[in-house]
Amino acid sequence: MASTTASSDLVPRILPYLDRLLIFALLEHLSEQKLYPADVLLQAKYDVMKDTNMMDYISETYKAIHGADATVPAEITERRNEVLEKLAEFEKKAEKILEIVRNPEVVNALRSDPAQNFSYVKENYGVTPEMVDILYHYGKFQYNCGKYTEAAEHLYQFRMLSNDSEMVISATWGKLAAEIVTLQWENAVSELLKLKELIDQKNFADPLVQLNHRTWLIHWALFFFFNAENGHEKLTDLFLSPAYLNAIQTSCPWILRYVTVTVLTSRNARKTSAGRSSTYATYQKQIRELVRVIKQERYEYSDAVTDFVYALYVDFDFEAAQTKLAEAAAVVKTDPFLVGSADEFLESARHLVSELYCQIHQRIDIRDLSARLNLSPEEGEKWIVNLIRDTRVDAKINFSEGTVIMNHPPQSVYQQVIERTKGLSFRTNQVLAHMLTTRSATVNGAEAGEVQE
């Protein structure tokens, strides 16, 4: 087991794409997992934190590494004082602007347009652009000191007032990090979406920069695995949107493991939501998309998780899938991000296997299927009963022979036509509306042209 985890551990690959404090959060998580020796982790933590401004924590870690009575190096104490000074200085500088933006009157007057907001505070309170910038720097500094809540607040206020797109993006990154570290998932999700929008909209002179931004965003998004309930759906959407899928393929194919897990487990999340049949269709579509990407990137990246999908959907080799599933389960259980979703993943994977199995077979030996799912015959039988009850599988168990008999009714032609034409009328209306708007626009344009002439 140790060998599989060591070889399939993605943490070293992921680290370069994370912020210091996010790494710290990850390391915290790892120390809970006890995957790595504690002293290594402590040293790693120390190395990570060394350059931040969380001086108290640094000295604590230092002591933990070198023994309680080791004297903290002078430079650390020195820097601690420096940091405190700086903090005080920032506080003083920011005092005025903070007073203004905290004013309930101002808060009420602020709208979503930063330019308008800025002119409002400028006229009424005499705020200068420099003061707004102070907010940004103050927020950044606080973030480095580990005061996440304040940092998030200041960065938010800054964003309300500033128009500088570079700094706004930077502030949004800061806020996202702060929200993630403080485990404010609701806010974090909205920040994530905002950031995604900003990255997509902005015209990057160099496509590489955009790619890098996307890569970071994808990696940061992994933290949503800590909070399985809320983020999954958004995460699947994010990973599978074409631009991000491309980013994964080009710069970080190892993320495919997480994509696979999110896609497979999203089935359970979807179960609760309304409109099952349509979500089932999207689920199928997502699986297909996933298989395509895994197939394409196989030469660059493969691990137990992706191999499982490959064996199942490309080779249709159930035996290989079975062994891969066992491996994949081990991998998932040791992955710092996925450990929370391990059971869920396993269940979804079994679902997939049995579903495919049922689709292909007419008569299934229960023992065989149970073996395929890594279950005992009794468990297997229960599983199948559940499956028959829960899903659309049309099957009966023949107890004396120990088989399941599947009934594959040929799809009726009416059903087929209905399936295909389901969305047509809606889409026709869409097209019509679009045509009308563009036409009226061109007609208006033409008229305007005539007038000009």
Add this chain to the structure above:
Amino acid sequence: MSRFFAGGSSDSETESEEELYSESEEERSEEELSEEEGEDDESTEEDESEAESSDEDEGRGFLKAGAKGSAARFLRGEESEESDEDESKRIVKSAKDKRLDEIDAIIRIIENAKKINDWVHISNEFDKLNKIIAKATQQGETPKLYIKAIAELEDFMNETIKTEKDSKKKMNATNARALNSIKQRIKKNNRQYEDLIAKFRADPDGYLLEAEEILEPVAPVKLRKGAEFEAAAAAIRPGAAAVAVEDTGDAAFATIGRGGRTITITPESIFKQLRSILEARGKKNTDKAEQIRNMERMLDVAVTVYQKIRVLLVLVATRFDLTSSAASFMPVNQWKSAQEEITKLLAILEQNPLYVVQEDAEEVDDDEQEPVPKDGKPLKVFGSIVSLVERLDDEFTRSLQNIDPHTPEYIDRLKEESALYSTIIRSQVYFERVKLDSSANRVLVRRLELLYYKPEQLILTVERLAWSSLPKGVESQITPYSEDQDASRLINAICVKLYNQDNRLFRTRAMLCHVYHHALHNRYFHARDLLLMSHLQATIHTADISTQILYNRTLVQVGLCAFREGMISESQQALQEICGTGRVKELLAQGIQMQRYAQTSPEQEKIERQRQIPFHMHINLELLECVYLTSSMLLEIPFMAQSGSSPDAKKKTISKPFRRMLDYHERQVFTGPPENTRDHIMQASKALAAGDWSTARELIRAIKIWDLIPGTDKIKEMLGEKIQEEGLRTYLFTYGQFYETLSISSLASMFDMSEGKATALVSKTISNNEIAAALDQKTNAIAFIPGVEYSRLQNLALALSDKAVQLIDSYKYR
């Protein structure tokens, strides 16, 4: 003529022969003379320069005479020998006398014409007279008679014009026109002889009496030895400038320039000479071979670095000028000297870092003073090494295009590639040193294009050869050379450098070469990713044709690579675009394909020929076709079996050419044993469609051309496996409807594969909804679900719904 012969001998016998000779010459060159009349006029003014026509005659004389190889040969040309026979019958007259007689006769006619005022006649005769005079003046002084005639003619003309004005009676139209035209001509003509006419006017009688004895002044002509003369004569073309004459003694050589001037080359005069050569460049009658010889000598004489650089620059450029016509290619020896001279130039520049040849340097007008580098700053010399190197490469390619590839000549020529390659590397190093970045890029592209199609081993050899020929101390920053060189790393280094520059064409070409290189070395995914990331597919149609050819070559290579890696459908897709058109030869520029009904003009064909890829770079077309058809077979046969007899079956095809060939093959009444690749594949296809996979495998494996692919056995094995798999699928599609159940084990034994693999294959087919069946685990068999036959209406309804969805998908929101 006489002046020419004066140097050789001057006894009276030759005189007479000469006359005969010149007579026959004259008849021949009557027409040419009229063309060169204008030039003749000038010739009288310049004593030194000889008229063109006489040059020509002399040249011819030489050529004829040259064959005999003795001094006397000049005096007895072939014609004169001929005329020896009738010598006795003729009255011997000197050429001059004869000419004088002619002049006299013409003048008399003019006199007569004057009397009746017939200007048309006068005009004609006057022209004739001038022609003869032109001849005469070459040999000596203008005959007095002529001077008298033209002087009188002018007087008469002036008189006529005067009376014309006075008299009311009009002259007839043609006559008047003739008068007018002759008026101009006489004025122009007489201006040349102003002095003489004046003399004549002053003393008409005395002038004529002045003795005619004054013999022509003999122009001293420097002479040359016979041995060298042969070569010179070969080089002299009609109208050639230089003339060499044999000398009796062992006089020192001297080159005789136009008009008998001696060119002595001294270090001081080099710049002047160069300038005159440069000025003569592009003019009609410059003899480039002569110029090259001159410059070669100048090079020996040149003392300073600056002189050498200047001479070399002009010399190489002139060598390239030597072959301007598009059809032929540069003579190999010229090419070699050009290559050597470029290398020499680069060596000089390497040794003298203070001299830099640049395109943006200022041209120096001052021939007297030689610029020297000052204050340790490099001296810029005007010139472009990059264009010389590029031209060298172009000429090399052109010669390969024109030499028949099946001759040893081609191989000999190909051997010179290493020299070219090392010159390119050397120039690249030079450009890196003087930081001429754009030039370095241009050379890098050339270098890359010499490498990209070579397999790794060959690249390493070429590199080793090239670097060993370079002197020590020549090092490149972009592509440092080391013993354990890795070919891919080298290509990568060159390409990365080219990606990071601004020229889009270079970037594109570098990208394509890089992809080609990857594909050649079986790195399919790298090649594919690079090709897709380049987004070239969208823009390649706008590129120039040679880049499009490169793109096609790359695409084909990627397809072959996929095939070698066992990725059949990828291979088929990549090759489809090229092989599906039936214009493979044209698209890959590997030979000209005659299009039926297409009319190509000779110019188009010529351009087409210039685009051809030299033979050693060709991709084997037969192998290509074989790969394409085999992969088409593996995809198309199961597909045909699957679509069976449904109405769409005919419309949907994966590979049109394959279908066409299959149809043709099936229509044949009698099919013999397979002879060529195509027969093999067609018969294999038929066997595969019938479920007889082992025959199909044998047929495919029997194709000989697989031996051309490295790792033949692996390929054959892979193909055998694929045929098994596709055979099984085809079998299921074709015969599935006749079974209710089919045991997996019997299926597996039928196709000679493991049960597990058979199960996996069947599962895949079922899961993809390709057959209506399910597996029965208890009996380990496939249970076919009885098919539901749709009515026609239902089928149409399904098709309609499909079409509707397609339609709505194709709407573009803008």
